[in-house]
Amino acid sequence: MSCTNRIKEEILELKAERRAIILAHSYQNEEVQDIADFVGDSFALSRISAENDSSVIVFCGVHFMAESAYILSPQKTVLLPVPEAGCPMADMAEVEDVLEWKEKYPQAAVVSYVNSSAAVKAVSDICCTSANAINVIKSLDQKEIIFLPDQNLGSYIASRVPEKTIHLWPGYCRTHHRVTPEEVLRVKELHPEAEILIHPECRPEVVALADFVGSTTQIIKQVSRSTADSFVIGTEMGIIHGLTKKYPQKKFYLLSPGLICPNMKKITLQDVLHSLKNLQPVITVPEPVRSQAYKALDRMLQIGS
């Protein structure tokens, strides 16, 4: 038996012993996606972590995702196999700055993208994901919104919900923000037949060139319903693994070689095994931050996708 297969077997045995589930974000390494019970975006994974009756959640993603799983299910042991796997965009919003903005725009509702720390969620009115951001913002009574931390997703929402005044936080995802309109034009020339699917974390001038704009789950759904045979994928490269497995007859091209998130690639099978063996590293969020952040997350979950 190969070393990889032995690791996989050990993971499966320990998973059963610990009553654990393995959740993997669609941007994770292929080997990690393949061992996971569920692969999806932050919204889908938050729901699963809240609804599943396992005792242990091995969260293969980045820090804020494991925090969200704990916020929703504090009775469970939430493991993040590599605790240094963070999200630079989430780190671009600090609580003190959010409180300053709240003072500056007292009428505004604070909507935080799930890619934010638990502490920031705790001072927010509601959370959103890239899949439900438009519905979340439309659901609010307030006309004025502080949207953080992603200025690109915020600009996209502002273009789709013009009746609201949206104050944009100056954060961005390094992986998506580095894609340029020139790259889109080049790929269009190379693959004129392909449908261009782009994540709203990309810059507005890049998003403007898309045939379809959506979250990772929405991009996957678009592939399933489209009659096109080939697609240019404008989000993190990890999603192509699942797409190729599900639609082997279709062709997928990555929009830019820069679409790789180093933090999402930190977790390996070895790390998953180590984490399950030692039930470490555990992610928790202290009270009252957890219960305050819970309100913002739960309000989002009530709205749906």
Ligand code: SF4
């Ligand atoms: S892809 Fe961007 S938003 Fe997602 S974890 Fe990586 S840096 Fe954060």
